[in-house]
Amino acid sequence: MCLCWYPFSIFYQLFEERVNLVLHWFDLWTDRQRKHLLHSLLTRGTKSQLKYCRDLLIETVPVTKVDLTSVLPRFLSLYVMSFLSPRDLCKAAQVSWHWRVLDCLWAGRCIRRGWFLPYTPGDKEFGAWKTHYVSCLSTLDWLTPREAAEMYGTLNQQSTGMTEEEEERRREKRIRQQIREKLGGEHWWLGLSPWGLASCGPTTCARHCRVLV
Numbered sequence: 001m002c003l004c005w006y007p008f009s010i011f012y013q014l015f016e017e018r019v020n021l022v023l024h025w026f027d028l029w030t031d032r033q034r035k036h037l038l039h040s041l042l043t044r045g046t047k048s049q050l051k052y053c054r055d056l057l058i059e060t061v062p063v064t065k066v067d068l069t070s071v072l073p074r075f076l077s078l079y080v081m082s083f084l085s086p087r088d089l090c091k092a093a094q095v096s097w098h099w100r101v102l103d104c105l106w107a108g109r110c111i112r113r114g115w116f117l118p119y120t121p122g123d124k125e126f127g128a129w130k131t132h133y134v135s136c137l138s139t140l141d142w143l144t145p146r147e148a149a150e151m152y153g154t155l156n157q158q159s160t161g162m163t164e165e166e167e168e169r170r171r172e173k174r175i176r177q178q179i180r181e182k183l184g185g186e187h188w189w190l191g192l193s194p195w196g197l198a199s200c201g202p203t204t205c206a207r208h209c210r211v212l213v
Helices: 008-028 031-044 047-060 074-081 086-092 097-101 103-112 128-138 145-152 164-183 202-212
Strands: none
Touching: 074 103, 086 103, 103 128
């Protein structure tokens, strides 16, 4: 007998019975089996059906702790994160993998301090500016000027061609020259007597000795 002759109520009743049967089986299945069924249903659904499932899930399970970089536009996300300190940026890098390679933020912090990369990072090289910032900051106080210049890569730095010891001697010589110029050629110590003071003679010293005796 052709199914098209069945009344609509019979088809609806049959559909409800089969849905109840599937739900009964669903209650008896394990978590892995339930996920397998849901995955099979979602992969077979149309775009409108998937949108319906998305809206239903949002109403049932509200979205919390969402990644702001996936919701906000990129320029807004970068603007918000530009207010973070380097320490906070390092902490934020532990939250999301995409936050670990924000070279556009680390580059500005390096350039403001005069720490330039000695090379141009490649297109697929990420995190170069962050690594350079950490390296420069960790070696900030104990590197010699020559080692610091090689590490930091500061621009417009002219090399004098002298070693560090020669530069130190030249600096000391310049300081001594400044002291001599400050004295201005005043030979005031030549007017002192060999007794230590200009007003102190042999008679004064003898009197002091008698007092001490």
